Amino acid sequence: MQLPAPEHFTSRLRSPAVAARVGSWLGIAFGICFLTGVYSHVAQLPDPWIPVPTRPVWLYRVTQGLHVATGVASVPLLLVKLWSVYPHLFTRPPRARRDLVLHGLERASIGVLVAAAIFQLVTGIANSAQWYPWAFSFRPTHYAIGWVAMGALVVHIAVKLPVIRAALTTDIEDPGLDRPTMSAHSSLSRRGLVRSAWVAAGLAALATEGSTVPALRRVSVLGVRSGDGPQGVPVNKSARAAGVLESAVSPDFRLVLAHADLTVSLTLADLEELPQTTADLPIACVEGWSASATWTGVRMRALLDLVGAPNGVPINVRSLQEHGPYKATILPGNFADDDLTLLALRLGGEPLDLDHGYPCRLIAPNRPGVLQTKWVTRLEVSA
Secondary structure, three states: OOOOOOHHEEOOOOOOOHHHHHHHHHHHHHHHHHHHHHHHHHHHOOOOOOOOOOOOOOOHHHHHHHHHHHHHHHHHHHHHHHHHHHHHHHHOOOHHHHHHHHHHHHHHHHHHHHHHHHHHHHHHHHHHHOOOOOOOHHHHHHHHHHHHHHHHHHHHHHHHHHHHHHHHHOOOOOHHHHHOOOOOOOOOOOHHHHHHHHHOOOHHHOOOHHHHHHHHOOOOOOOOOOOOOOHHHHOOOOHHOOOOOOOHOOOOOOOEEEOOEEEEOHHHHHHHHHOOEEEEEEEEEEOOOEEEEEEEEEHHHHHHHOOOOOOOOOOEEEEEEOOOOOEEEEEEEHHOOOOOOEEEEEEEEEEOOOOOOOOOOEEEOOEHHOOOOOOOOEEOOOO
16 A cells, blocks of 8 residues: 655645644643643652742642643644644655754654653543553653653754744745645635634633633533532542541541650540631642632641641651552641641531541642642651
């Protein structure tokens, strides 16, 4: 079977003018998705290499919502972009050595970019749906391939910059950059195709953003969380899945505070007798969903003062959860000292539901939901 040649593709829609415009918006979406993804990754590190602030309290909610929205919006943009440049896949390599090097560099960068982009979008969407049909760890792999994708994108832009500049500085219907065989017209104009790609990207984002923006939940048919759940807040891991159905409600439950040689053990009744603080804080998860809630509990700083813990030190937070990577987390010092960081006992004025971490859970401002440890049983100063 003979492979097709570029001249076999005659549609005027497969134009550099279309590819450059759709590619520009795809690059913007990828850039936002990459930067917000880096922030999410750093926010989950025990010892982040850049400071993660506690204010504004909604920052992680917004950045992770943007991360998922731009990732989903990239899907139709990528499909249109690939369709428009598909004929170039069959371009024969040039014979001149210098041109051959540039051609090879372009092909290599495109191959890496397309593979990495598809991998990122597929695994990212699967993560949003909490579906993991693979053996590798999602977060570090997704983070690493994100850097690969952005590196390939930079190389691709550098190689194609003259064509991109020429395409963006001329009218979209100008045939100056077209191949001679591009003569087939259709009922859809180039401008109409680009606008259709924008609309498709917007609709894709709208169909998922209800997980972050409550006002959009009725129209976000693909949102992974509707906002439903015990006490009006969604749940990722239930008490049953965490294996705490008995230990969390046991009368023997104690919260242990430890610093150096000093240890304090508190019952739930002891915690309820301490001064209580109420705060309105969102909980936002890496899958892109978030919800605002009113939490009541004891300030983390007040608990640490009971064992003389110094300011600014990280805290080991341990859960009754028996298995899983987040049965123990590190709370950085600036979060531990923040007045809004609570060991929450109540949600919406009622005792925590078992699936929300009863008898007590961590809730801190601007912190990934996966690190808002539930069923807390021990707080230990790690330095």
